[in-house]
Amino acid sequence: MKAKLTHRWDLTVEEAMRLQWELSAKVVEEDDLPETVRYIAGADVHQIGNDQMQAVVCVLTFPELELVEVARAIVPVTFPYVPGLLAFRESPAVLKAFEQLRHDPDIALFDAQGRAHPRHFGLACHMGVLLDLPSIGCAKSRLYGQASEVDEEEGSMTPLRDPIDGRILGMVVRTKKGSPPLYVSVGHKVSLDTAVDFVLKCTKQGQRIPEPLRLAHLHARQRPLEPPKTSATQGTLF
Numbered sequence: 001m002k003a004k005l006t007h008r009w010d011l012t013v014e015e016a017m018r019l020q021w022e023l024s025a026k027v028v029e030e031d032d033l034p035e036t037v038r039y040i041a042g043a044d045v046h047q048i049g050n051d052q053m054q055a056v057v058c059v060l061t062f063p064e065l066e067l068v069e070v071a072r073a074i075v076p077v078t079f080p081y082v083p084g085l086l087a088f089r090e091s092p093a094v095l096k097a098f099e100q101l102r103h104d105p106d107i108a109l110f111d112a113q114g115r116a117h118p119r120h121f122g123l124a125c126h127m128g129v130l131l132d133l134p135s136i137g138c139a140k141s142r143l144y145g146q147a148s149e150v151d152e153e154e155g156s157m158t159p160l161r162d163p164i165d166g167r168i169l170g171m172v173v174r175t176k177k178g179s180p181p182l183y184v185s186v187g188h189k190v191s192l193d194t195a196v197d198f199v200l201k202c203t204k205q206g207q208r209i210p211e212p213l214r215l216a217h218l219h220a221r222q223r224p225l226e227p228p229k230t231s232a233t234q235g236t237l238f
Contacts, residue, residue, distance in 0.1 A: 001098045001105075004132040009078060009092055016079075016088050017119065024121040026129050032189040033134050034106050037062050040202065041105035042212025043097070043127070045090040046220040051077050055093035056220040058212055059103045063201060065211045070219050071100035084143065086112065087123040094127055107134040107190070107198065109212050114185035114195075116160055116170035118144045128188025135187030136195040137170070138213060142183050147172045150181050155200065160185070171196050176208040 007019065040062040045055045052074050059069040073096030079088040090112075113122030114137025122143070128135030145160040154177045160170040170185030173196055184199050186192050202210035209217065 001101050001131060001133070003095055003098075003130040005130045009088060011079075011088065013080075013082055013085065016082075016085050020085075020087075020117075020119040020121040020126075023126065023129055024119055027115070027121070027125050027186070028189045029115070029186050029191060030189075031134075031191050031194050033194070037106040039068070039103050039105045040065075040198070040212055041101075041108040042111075042210065042214070042216040043094055043108060044111045044213060044216035044220040045093055047077070048074065053077055053090055053093040054220055055090065055097040056216050057094070057097045057101060057108075058215040058219060059101060059105055060202075060212050060215070062106075065202060065204065067215060069101060069103050070215075071097045072219065073097040073100065084118050087121075087126040090123060091126055091130075094123075095130065098127075098131060105133070107136070108187075109136050109138050109199070109202065109210055110187060111138065111140070111213050111217065113137045113139050113143050113183070114170065114187040116143060116145050116183055116185035120169070122185070122187075124185070124187030132188075134189040136190060136198060137183075137185040137187050138199055138210060139183040139185075140180070140209075142172075145169045145183075150174050152177055157181075157196065168192070173199060175200065175203045175210075176206070179208045182208070 056072045075093045110124040114124035124137030147160045150158045156174040
């Protein structure tokens with residue numbers, strides 16, 4: 001799966017922020033999904049040492065949640081760590097990993113923000129727009145927005161709102177009783193209701209993290225046995 005839209009990554013912080021505002025207008029917050037979702041992906045990124053990013057994309061069947069493929073890519077770090085601009089640090093690796101896939105997912109979960117972002121354009125939106133792929137942001141911590149306390153019961157949720165205009169940016173969702181909630185938001189081509197529904201359906205009993213992201217997280221933190229000869233490795237089929 002290759003990006004349908006591209007842009008330069010060698011930007012200044014100010015240029016990157018302006019680009020986020022521009023691309024934010026392209027996000028579709030309505031459902032534009034296949035009639036039957038067969039494959040769902042989870043993507044995660046882990047830094048290796050000081051100068052490399054490793055991205056992993058796991059593809060699972062839906063609704064069975066059986067792993068069918070793992071693709072990974074390792075690329076040099078080219079952008080500084082700036083809160084709100086992680087997409088410019090991590091996306092080149094994520095895009096490379098998606099290029100290795102032999103199964104094109106119908107929808108993807110990202111361990112990142114979507115609309116719940118200061119410029120309403122987190123990594124989940126960024127990847128959704130560039131790949132033209134229905135996408136969901138499912139972050140483990142809040143970056144932006146205000147919300148009331150969510151009940152402790154599994155499945156409880158409360159809106160996450162923009163502190164400036166009160167707009168609903170996402171949903172704070174308790175996927176496991178007694179565990180910290182997740183911050184779910186639209187990435188691209190899904191409604192917020194659909195995003196929350198997929199997160200809950202993909203979270204196995206007793207787990208906090210949706211299965212596609214849980215597996216991607218585990219694989220992303222595995223160091224390669226030897227330095228890669230290229231910037232990407234072909235997907236592994238199961």
